[in-house]
Structures are given as C-alpha cells and as structure tokens.
Amino acid sequence: MKTDTEIETAIAQLAQGDRSALRPLWKALAPQVLGICTAILQDDLAARAALEQVFIKIWHNADGLAQSGYPPRVWVCTIARNHALDLIRAAQAEGVPEPEPRKDVAWPEGRIGDALALLPTGHGQLIARAYAYGEGYGTLAQRMGRMPDLMPMLLRKSLSALREALTT
Template identity: 25%
Template sequence: MADDATLHRLLSGIARGEANRLAELYDLTSPKLYGLILRIQRDRGLAEDVLQDVYMRIWQAAGSYKPEAGPPLPWLCTVARNRAIDSVRRKVEHQGPELDTGEDWVARLIDPHDGAADFMDRNALLACLGRLDPKYRDCVVLAYCEGQSREDLARHFDRPVNTIKTWLHRSLAGLKSCLEAVS
C-alpha cells in the first residue's frame, strides 16, 4: 500500500485531470477498496460495478480532497463505503431487505483473509464487539457494514426508529472508548 504522500500526489494529479494518475491510484488502492466494498455488497459482480463507480467518483471529486482534513486512504475508503451502501440500498429498494440470513456478522466483519481490514486491529475489534449486547452488536454491524437503514433495523428488531438511533449511538460510543483503551 502506498504512503500518504504518494496518495496525495496521485489525488492532486487526478484533480488536474491526469488520467494516468487515476490508473496508478487504481493499481495501488483497488484491492483494499474492493475488499471493503465486498464486505458491504456481497455480490462480487455488483461489488466490481461499485468499484468502477468509486473510481469515477474519485475522478470527479479528487479536487474536493483536503489533506488538512486527514490522510487520503480514509477519504478513499469513505467514498467506497458510501457507494457500496448506496448500492445495497438500491438493491433493498428493488428486492427487499435480507436481514435474517443466519450469518455470523462478527465473523464476516473480522474475516482474517480480508486484506481490506489490515488497517484495523482485528483482535481489539473482536474483543470490543464481544462486549456489546448481541442485539446491539448485530444492529451496529447491519447498519455500518451492511448499509441497512434505521428504518430497516427498526423493522428487523421490532423497535422504534428512535430506539435504533439510541442503540447505534451508545454502541458506537462504547466501541470507540473500548478501541481507544486498547490502542
């Protein structure tokens, strides 16, 4: 993976319309972004389409990246995550939600073969997720890894939307505190 200076240089070139810089950025970052997208959009074909959409968005929005706001990789990951979530939401609108698949969400979130999760300490994340009540943990994973809306979660957990918002807010605050403590 390229360092921040390289990614910043490439984004600057893309902002100036240098197509070869986009190709370089793709070569350096596409495995990580594809892994991230695939965790959210589990259909490989759709994930590949989302990945192409992500690089089109990067081509269009590279000028909006501001180095003082943070390193380039989290910005790229945010673009990929948002596009993947949008893709899942479009699919849900057409086919309906697939919330109860019986899948172990934590295991999928912390897949040891997923190179896109290298930036996270899997053991710390697993430990902190394990401290959450299972329904809160599932709610967080469904929302932030699967792109489920609060309304979908409210139906799934048979709770009001405001309760879901509270669960997510408290769970994320707890995860943040826990991860900061182990870092």
C-alpha cells in the same frame, strides 16, 4: 505508490485533470476498495462494478480530498463504503423484483447463434436481449433480478465469453 503522500499527490494530479495519475492510484487502492465493496455487498460481480464506480467518483471528485481534511486512504475508503451502502439502500428501496417469467428469445442464425448457445447459462440470453432486441439495462436487470448498475459489467463479461466462443 504506498505512502499517503504519494496517494495524495496522485489525487491532486487527478484534480488538475491528469488522467495518467489514475493508473498508479488504481494499483495502490483497488484491492482495498474491492475488499470493502465485497464485504458490504456480499456479491463479487456487484463489488467489481462498485469498484469501477468508486474510482469514477474519485476521478470526478478528486478536488474534494483537500477540502475533506481526511488522509487520502480514509477518504477513498469512505467513498467506497458509502457507495456500497448506497447500492444496498437503492436495491432495498426498489425491492429488487423477482425476474418475471419469460420465454427465451430466439437465437440469431449462423455462427453467432451457435456461439451464443455455447455460453454459460444466461449470458447468451443477455446478449441477445440487449443487442438483438434492444432491451435496456433496467429491463435486463429486472429480468435477471439484479441491480441496473451491474448490467454494463455483466454485459462486458458476457461479450468477452462470446468473443472467446467465437475464436474457438
């Protein structure tokens, strides 16, 4: 899927509820969208999270392409640009607080605790705070000095590292 016509067709299929059209659209446009988000956000983790959010917006607003009158690539890139800028504005409006001084949480006992201790700095604490102590995205984001939108991706990355630590 390289031509605007193919991309437009895939977006039209999405608008009609065909979720299978999302995969070829992702393959065709994700590198470009990621490049836009990375250039604006200057943070790889934030850009990857924004990439997912942009494609969710494309999925939910696929019928907007026909109404926009723009070529499909321009429409998608505009969504990516605007989303990345919205994230920056939101972070500036919130003042993205410094993480508060905190005591480390106690590790769970046993195999999981041992695996959490082996994770890169911060990942074990993030998992323990989220799953053992029930802290939400907002609290975790404040502690880490990150935007709340990044927390689902960061937790997935941390859980993936935990899974790997448990299998070795």
